[in-house]
Amino acid sequence: DMSPEEQAFQARIDAGVKIEPKDWMPEAYRKTLVRQISQHAHSEIVGQLPEANWVTRAPTLERKAILLAKIQDEAGHGLYLYSAAETLGVSRDALLGDLHAGKAKYSSIFNYPTLSWADMGAIGWLVDGSAIINQIPLCRCSYGPYSRAMVRVCKEESFHARQGYDIMLALCRGTPEQKQMAQDALNRWWWPALMMFGPSDAESVNSAQSMQWRIKLFSNDELRQRMVDQTIPQIEYLGLTVPDPDLKWNEERGRYDFGDINWDEFHNVLRGNGPCNRERLATRKKAYDDGAWFRDALVAHADKRAARKAA
Numbered sequence: 001d002m003s004p005e006e007q008a009f010q011a012r013i014d015a016g017v018k019i020e021p022k023d024w025m026p027e028a029y030r031k032t033l034v035r036q037i038s039q040h041a042h043s044e045i046v047g048q049l050p051e052a053n054w055v056t057r058a059p060t061l062e063r064k065a066i067l068l069a070k071i072q073d074e075a076g077h078g079l080y081l082y083s084a085a086e087t088l089g090v091s092r093d094a095l096l097g098d099l100h101a102g103k104a105k106y107s108s109i110f111n112y113p114t115l116s117w118a119d120m121g122a123i124g125w126l127v128d129g130s131a132i133i134n135q136i137p138l139c140r141c142s143y144g145p146y147s148r149a150m151v152r153v154c155k156e157e158s159f160h161a162r163q164g165y166d167i168m169l170a171l172c173r174g175t176p177e178q179k180q181m182a183q184d185a186l187n188r189w190w191w192p193a194l195m196m197f198g199p200s201d202a203e204s205v206n207s208a209q210s211m212q213w214r215i216k217l218f219s220n221d222e223l224r225q226r227m228v229d230q231t232i233p234q235i236e237y238l239g240l241t242v243p244d245p246d247l248k249w250n251e252e253r254g255r256y257d258f259g260d261i262n263w264d265e266f267h268n269v270l271r272g273n274g275p276c277n278r279e280r281l282a283t284r285k286k287a288y289d290d291g292a293w294f295r296d297a298l299v300a301h302a303d304k305r306a307a308r309k310a311a
């Protein structure tokens with residue numbers, strides 16, 4: 001049963017009022033938001049790493065410039081999200097500390113390797129595509145700073161998804177070998193992309209409470225279904241094959257039925273045993289350590305300026 005404060009809080013949420021940092025909120029609401037927003041922020045910056053592999057190997061100068069811009073956008077998304085988390089009374093340093101200590105989660109998808117240039121296409125198209133489907137509803141979520149951060153993030157993700165599809169289209173219109181590269185990337189990224197939406201509704205421990213608080217507006221399975229329904233026609237347009245023998249149009253539902261997800265693989269990746277978990281964490285930690293001199297210099301510079309002002 002809810003306290004009078006909690007009842008008033010829930011009534012505001014039900015009425016569609018946004019919750020702002022200085023408003024009263026239940027401790028569990030604050031904790032849930034810190035959990036989700038920090039995981040989301042970590043995903044943005046760890047998500048830069050798989051693509052970094054192809055910056056020096058992009059096939060043209062134009063592709064390289066586009067890829068660099070996309071990777072830079074992801075850093076920006078991380079910054080908006082860490083800032084949104086900080087409005088809830090946690091520090092960015094503490095959140096990064098948890099990430100580097102291996103205590104914080106980030107999206108499972110970024111623990112897979114990027115083996116060919118076609119993976120840059122598949123990531124933009126399928127991974128950023130899934131991110132958009134998940135994040136468009138978050139623009140309307142109950143917590144003001146998170147919802148506002150999502151507006152700009154979604155605009156940039158749309159550009160990312162288009163650039164990914166454009167890479168796939170170029171490969172599919174190219175030589176048979178290039179088209180095969182695109183098919184291979186689709187085969188490897190399809191199922192991990194579907195896992196991004198999280199466990200099935202029956203297994204999703206956080207969903208019921210998060211939906212009551214309007215932190216989540218749609219269930220994991222509903223958003224996953226939207227991804228499948230939206231992407232199959234795009235796969236057909238590319239002339240590629242869906243790597244799912246059980247996929248078929250369900251006339252009655254007006255949606256696609258699809259095969260079972262390998263949840264053992266999903267849980268294994270979450271436990272830190274995916275193909276690249278260790279490598280990603282080590283790269284992230286090294287980048288942070290290598291940047292220490294720069295953070296120190298910024299602080300020294302700020303101190304000097306403050307001292308000069310005071311004098």
Ligand code: FAQ
Pocket residue numbers: 035036039040041043044046047048074105106107108109123127128131134195196197198199203204205206207210216220270
């Ligand atoms: N990976 O009870 P639920 C991007 C965890 S897009 C790892 O259903 P919830 C853009 C979950 O945290 C990717 N862990 O949980 C980009 C929970 O663990 P906990 C980031 C997962 O929170 C593209 C447990 O399983 N997007 O970065 C995953 O209600 C290209 C039970 O699950 C977001 O984070 C997973 N796939 O729903 C960047 C979007 N799925 O915390 C660079 C915001 C679930 O209890 C390059 N987040 N878990 O220990 C969300 O919408 C939600 O947090 C869900 C999970 C839907 C991910």
